[in-house]
């Protein structure tokens with residue numbers, strides 16, 4: 351992204367930051383605020399840990415469906431059933447279009463392994479679909495999925511805006527040892543996860559390839575080739591500092607840089623300096 355684009359981000363985030371500073375930081379209030387706000391904490395320069403809906407050219411990456419999808423899952427936002435074991439997990443977030451405007455009525459169909467790493471291929475345990483609300487928000491209540499051979503920890507999901515193609519992808523957990531060896535893993539799909547009294551609260555925002563009227567905030571047109579000291583193929587360690595697109599970034603997790611994982615694209619790997 352070039353400097354003009356960055357300026358656009360700052361402007362939009364500044365508005366949201368001002369809203370937070372005005373006392374809107376309560377989670378209940380944030381339900382009505384686009385999730386970009388949750389990437390910032392009032393009064394501190396918190397690293398942006400959720401995918402940013404920014405200049406409209408970075409939709410959520412797609413991933414393999416895998417062998418265990420089943421159609422016709424039940425309509426339910428909680429996958430918990432009587433006797434369900436496992437660490438409780440909520441995954442909440444928003445679905446945006448290319449202009450960062452939330453989309454209501456988006457179908458999200460989740461499926462995942464149980465605490466032992468097994469999928470239910472005869473019934474519908476740990477399968478369910480729901481729709482984003484009028485604010486473009488969703489919330490899944492489930493458990494932390496178990497591990498199974500060959501994969502890191504993940505949740506599958508299909509996301510479809512009304513009348514649009516299906517995005518099939520997977521969501522990942524930070525700090526999982528197998529994230530480093532799973533060839534399907536993509537850090538752009540890392541959720542933000544925090545402990546909450548023995549449970550986990552995760553957040554993730556989807557950006558769908560859905561054209562939108564950008565509205566009153568003009569979308570700057572990138573005009574240059576981004577550059578800086580960041581380079582694909584480089585092995586970075588936590589704490590390493592780079593520049594990219596005129597901004598400084600600090601590495602949050604060790605990784606080998608790849609095209610598409612530029613610092614502004616992967617908030618799980620880089621925070622602004």
Ligand SMILES: [Fe+2]
Nearest residue numbers: 416501504506
């Ligand atoms: Fe899977």
